Amino acid sequence: MSADDYGYLSTYTNHRCRCVECRKANAEYHRISKIRRAGRPVPEHLHGSAGTYGNYGCRCRPCTDAWEAQLRRTPGRRKGRTRRRILLRTLTVLSPFPSTSKPLSA
């Protein structure tokens, strides 16, 4: 693999190179293909897949089920519901009323 191979999606995919340039190329490819797909209707045969849920933003029942099943299979990833709860807790912590400024009673 020569220096000319860096910075391409094919290098990222085929050579599993994870240098900054190849990752950039990969991210750009996914960004563009996501935008392209977002404007298109979901092909009928793609329903019921977690990829359709993620890439097309399809929220039909079969796609949502597949997505949730994938989340359950993937360790370390939290469900959206759990994440929202944590976010709420963070917001409470960041409230403008600090609990530490309690006046000391002598």
Ligand SMILES: [Zn+2]
């Ligand atoms: Zn690379």
Ligand SMILES: [Zn+2]
């Ligand atoms: Zn669907």
